[in-house]
Amino acid sequence: MTGGTPEEYGTLYVVGIGPGLPDHMTKRAKDVIETADCVIASNLYQKFLREDGTLPPEEEFDDDGCVTRDDGHEQQLVRSSMGRQIELAREAFERVRAGEDVAHVSGGDPSVYGKSDLIFTMAREEAATDVPIEIVPGMTAALGGAANVGAPLCNDFCTVSLSDKWRGWDEIEEKLRAAAISSFVIVLYNCWRNYEKAIEIVREERTDDAYVAIVNDAGRADTGRNGEDQFVTTLGEAADHDDKVSGMGTSLIVGTHETDTWSNDDRTYLVTPRGGRDVADF
Amino acid sequence: MTGGTPEEYGTLYVVGIGPGLPDHMTKRAKDVIETADCVIASNLYQKFLREDGTLPPEEEFDDDGCVTRDDGHEQQLVRSSMGRQIELAREAFERVRAGEDVAHVSGGDPSVYGKSDLIFTMAREEAATDVPIEIVPGMTAALGGAANVGAPLCNDFCTVSLSDKWRGWDEIEEKLRAAAISSFVIVLYNCWRNYEKAIEIVREERTDDAYVAIVNDAGRADTGRNGEDQFVTTLGEAADHDDKVSGMGTSLIVGTHETDTWSNDDRTYLVTPRGGRDVADF
Numbered sequence: 001m002t003g004g005t006p007e008e009y010g011t012l013y014v015v016g017i018g019p020g021l022p023d024h025m026t027k028r029a030k031d032v033i034e035t036a037d038c039v040i041a042s043n044l045y046q047k048f049l050r051e052d053g054t055l056p057p058e059e060e061f062d063d064d065g066c067v068t069r070d071d072g073h074e075q076q077l078v079r080s081s082m083g084r085q086i087e088l089a090r091e092a093f094e095r096v097r098a099g100e101d102v103a104h105v106s107g108g109d110p111s112v113y114g115k116s117d118l119i120f121t122m123a124r125e126e127a128a129t130d131v132p133i134e135i136v137p138g139m140t141a142a143l144g145g146a147a148n149v150g151a152p153l154c155n156d157f158c159t160v161s162l163s164d165k166w167r168g169w170d171e172i173e174e175k176l177r178a179a180a181i182s183s184f185v186i187v188l189y190n191c192w193r194n195y196e197k198a199i200e201i202v203r204e205e206r207t208d209d210a211y212v213a214i215v216n217d218a219g220r221a222d223t224g225r226n227g228e229d230q231f232v233t234t235l236g237e238a239a240d241h242d243d244k245v246s247g248m249g250t251s252l253i254v255g256t257h258e259t260d261t262w263s264n265d266d267r268t269y270l271v272t273p274r275g276g277r278d279v280a281d282f
Numbered sequence: 283m284t285g286g287t288p289e290e291y292g293t294l295y296v297v298g299i300g301p302g303l304p305d306h307m308t309k310r311a312k313d314v315i316e317t318a319d320c321v322i323a324s325n326l327y328q329k330f331l332r333e334d335g336t337l338p339p340e341e342e343f344d345d346d347g348c349v350t351r352d353d354g355h356e357q358q359l360v361r362s363s364m365g366r367q368i369e370l371a372r373e374a375f376e377r378v379r380a381g382e383d384v385a386h387v388s389g390g391d392p393s394v395y396g397k398s399d400l401i402f403t404m405a406r407e408e409a410a411t412d413v414p415i416e417i418v419p420g421m422t423a424a425l426g427g428a429a430n431v432g433a434p435l436c437n438d439f440c441t442v443s444l445s446d447k448w449r450g451w452d453e454i455e456e457k458l459r460a461a462a463i464s465s466f467v468i469v470l471y472n473c474w475r476n477y478e479k480a481i482e483i484v485r486e487e488r489t490d491d492a493y494v495a496i497v498n499d500a501g502r503a504d505t506g507r508n509g510e511d512q513f514v515t516t517l518g519e520a521a522d523h524d525d526k527v528s529g530m531g532t533s534l535i536v537g538t539h540e541t542d543t544w545s546n547d548d549r550t551y552l553v554t555p556r557g558g559r560d561v562a563d564f
Contacts, residue, residue, distance in 0.1 A: 004546070004547025004548055005546075005547050005548050016425075018308065022309060023308065023309050023310040024308045024309070024310055024419065025308060025309060026300065026305065026306045026307060026308055026421060027304060027305055027306070027307060027309070027312070027334070028305040028306055030309070052309070109425050109429075109435075110429070110433070111425070111428050111429065111433045111434070111435040111436050112425070112435055112436075112439075113436075113556070114436075116432070116433035116436055116553075117433055117436040117553070117554075117555060117556040119433075120432065120433055120544055120551065120553045121555065123544070123546070124544055128546070129545070129546040129547050130546065130547055131546065132546070132548050133432075133546070133551070135428075135429040135430075135432060135433060136429065137306065137421055137425040137426050137428070137429035138421075138425075139308060139419055139420075139421060139425075140425060143298075143391050143393070143394070143419040143420075143421075143422060144419050146393050146417075146419065147391075147392070147393065147417040147418065147419035148417075150398070150402065150415075150417060151392070151393045151398035151399055151401075151402055151417060152393070153391075153393040153394055154393050154394075154395075154396075154398055154399040155443075155449075156440065156441055156442045156443060156457055157394075157440065157441060158438065158439065158440030158441075158461070158466055159438055159439060159440075160438045161437075161438060165557075166556055166557025167437075167556075167557040171465065174464045174465075175438055175464045175465065175466060177464075178460040178461065178463060178464035178466075179440070179460065179461075179464070179466075181460060182456045182457045182459075182460035182461070183453065183456075183457065184440055184457060184460075184461075262402055262405070262406055263411070264286070264287075264405070264410070264411040264412065264413065264414070264415070265286025265287050265411050265412055266286055266287050266414050269402065269415070271398075271399070271402045272399075273399060273403065274395070274399040274448055274449075275447075275448025275449040
């Protein structure tokens with residue numbers, strides 16, 4: 001802080017809680033949520049945060065969503081929902097001005113297709129230059145999903161969202177093509193839209209035997225839509241598995257020509273080698 | 283587990299602890315390190331893990347690196363060093379076969395230029411198909427660094443390592459060029475090598491006024507080489523700031539033509555908008 005904000009103000013924290021249950025949440029995220037005066041979170045994220053006591057059980061809250069935490073401080077829980085984003089951002093600004101620390105909860109990482117963008121856009125629009133903002137990073141689904149299948153990201157990777165709600169498909173297609181040609185491992189987000197179209201584009205630039213992992217609800221155990229699982233297929237066959245691509249909890253990890261499988265007695269892993277090195281190089 | 287491994291075996295965990303101090307470590311990573319029978323970690327990571335008691339203070343360990351944890355179980359700490367990677371992987375396999383859970387500590391995320399690659403390469407080389415391996419994801423420096431500067435990754439991004447030790451520079455150059463042309467935010471790792479050369483390549487494809495953040499020792503507070511800081515410059519001027527690009531703790535975040543700065547009364551943030559939406563779209 002260089003210190004332009006009045007001292008009695010709180011801070012607006014945009015907090016990434018990781019892909020699912022609190023196992024993959026950072027200590028910093030947990031601390032901020034536990035100590036905030038106000039927590040804004042969707043029903044799904046509230047459910048996740050109750051798993052390890054980061055939020056108290058529902059029955060401990062009064063009708064206004066208020067609860068007294070173990071250390072005696074009062075906390076208010078506000079339900080976030082898709083249609084109320086502007087209203088919630090404004091409310092968050094007002095609360096910070098009234099001295100509250102506000103934790104605005106985002107799934108995964110707040111920057112990677114999360115809530116950071118919204119908060120900065122709103123702050124700019126409302127000329128809220130007096131409100132301190134801090135981003136608390138979280139585990140994005142690409143990393144959580146990759147760990148579940150082994151080590152598919154060990155060389156350079158990129159993330160591409162398939163949602164064309166805010167951007168033209170041309171831009172998405174150009175990125176997919178560039179990434180496919182130049183041998184990035186590609187992690188696809190928002191796969192319930194356009195995933196077959198995306199696979200077709202990558203197939204034009206990469207061989208059909210490249211491995212693809214379909215990762216569902218990484219970090220969500222049985223709490224997700226389909227339950228946490230991962231499925232390894234190839235680029236040529238990925239479009240045939242639309243039953244595995246179920247919704248917002250699904251990511252696809254598209255390997256390069258170097259990505260390979262390795263099986264031990266327990267399971268099969270997907271591994272992208274770092275480069276041309278062998279064991280003697282280590 | 284589908285269950286080919288003998289029941290008396292332990293598990294080899296490759297554990298990402300995030301970019302620095304345990305603030306950005308996940309609960310899962312902390313749990314695995316605290317309960318493992320053996321922890322393999324470099325001196326630097328040991329230092330980080332002592333900050334919040336994930337590892338006990340140095341004086342509690344005996345001459346063999348053994349300590350009795352609060353719950354009564356004995357844990358051995360093994361120092362990892364660059365030249366001993368093969369030996370350490372072999373030792374880890376043997377310990378797992380003897381029934382130990384081994385936590386092999388990696389900075390950041392084990393996949394993103396971390397230790398996963400090494401473990402799988404060694405397991406393959408040694409035909410260690412009997413050893414169960416689990417990857418515990420961690421916060422990679424791209425996310426930790428991005429949060430420190432605001433929200434520079436809110437549209438599609440990629441990571442590129444500038445280390446040409448294992449891969450040809452041609453491959454790195456091709457990736458940089460493809461990412462620059464197709465408007466990915468580009469996060470550069472291993473910047474102490476070749477960073478000025480990389481900037482020159484991106485400059486050929488992207489305008490000089492694109493913003494660049496130089497992020498040092500994200501998550502390391504004053505424990506890093508230069509102390510945690512971030513510096514916002516432009517593509518045209520980035521190569522003039524080699525004094526800020528100090529070592530393994532430095533990442534560069536190269537914005538797109540849409541990436542912009544936004545200042546409030548406290549500081550300046552770097553923000554890449556998600557797309558063409560404005561407030562009314564939310």
